[in-house]
Amino acid sequence: MNVIVVGGGKVGYYLAETLLEHGHKPFVIETDKEICRKIANNLDIPVINGDGTTLGALESAGVEHCDAFVSVTGQDQVNLIACxxxxxxxxxxxxxxxxxxxxxxxxxxxxxxxxxxxxTDSIARLIEREIDVATIKRLLSINRGEATISEVEIPKNYSRNGTSLMDFNLPNECVIVSITRGDSLIIPRGNTQIFSGDKLIVICRNEYLHQLLHALRIE
Known part of the structure; x- marks a missing residue:
């Protein structure tokens, strides 16, 4: 997902780095030129040297198309106005x-x-959880919240419609238990195909839920 991060200090840098590692696309807005240079060089991501409370900076970062917007400067007023x-x-x-x-x-x-x-340490996890909630319905927590039984709905106009499970690079920590297609219940095998409108029941460690969505191409 596309995430705009306002503020490139220690918190912003850590957040951008974490999001990048998890397969997201962070875009940083920062007022300090040296910090901008450091982020661009070290993380190789888009960075704007500007004020996150101005329309120009926000539009240059593509705010109209972002999935989540995060402001993590050291000033609460700036974070409020930007959001x-x-x-x-x-x-x-x-x-x-x-x-x-x-x-x-x-x-x-x-x-x-x-x-x-x-x-600040929980910001990255919160973003992923809030974005994923539209796609994942968590049904039951297992082992004191370490894992979850969830329902994942495949969207309309699915880009990988008809693809077999064996062709998805699913995380090892996630298991697809069943697929509901209309009134039919399917116990999946490697050659089982996934179609738009399918509802998947999965068991997955919580930290791998977003990787599952990424593998299924339904972020």
Whole structure:
């Protein structure tokens, strides 16, 4: 998924690096030229030297087409304004703001930020979970939340319609238990094909759920 990250400091750098490792496409907006150069050179991702609270910088980063918008600067006011612009002007579905002062958590939420986060280490996981929720319906947690039984619905106009399971590079930590197609229940084998509208019941360790979606090409 495409994720715009406002703020390229330690938190922004870590977040961009983590998203990149997980197969996402981060785009960073940062005011400091040296930090921009460092991120571009080390991570080889698009970086804009600009202010994330300005329309010009946001549009240059492709805010109209991003799946999630995250502002993680050291200033709560900047993070709030950036998220409000992304949400209200460009219709971004998921906005995440780093909250440096925990007292501002409720204010951020009340003023339109979807996910205000004070624990920076959990931001990457939160983004993936919120984006995936539209595709994955979690049915049951297993082993104290270590894994999940979930339903994954294959979208309409599926790009890999008719592809056999053996041709997907599925994570080893995920198992497709059954496929519901209309009124039929299918116990899948390697040559079982996947079609638009199918509903897959999967058992998967939570940290591999997004990799499963990536492998199925339904991010």
């Amino acid at each position: 409000q612009l992304a949400k209200k002007r460009y219709g971004v579905e998921r906005t995440v703001a780093r909250v440096n002062n925990p007292k501002n958590l409720k204010v951020m939420k009340r003023l339109g930020v979807d996910i205000p986060v004070s624990s």
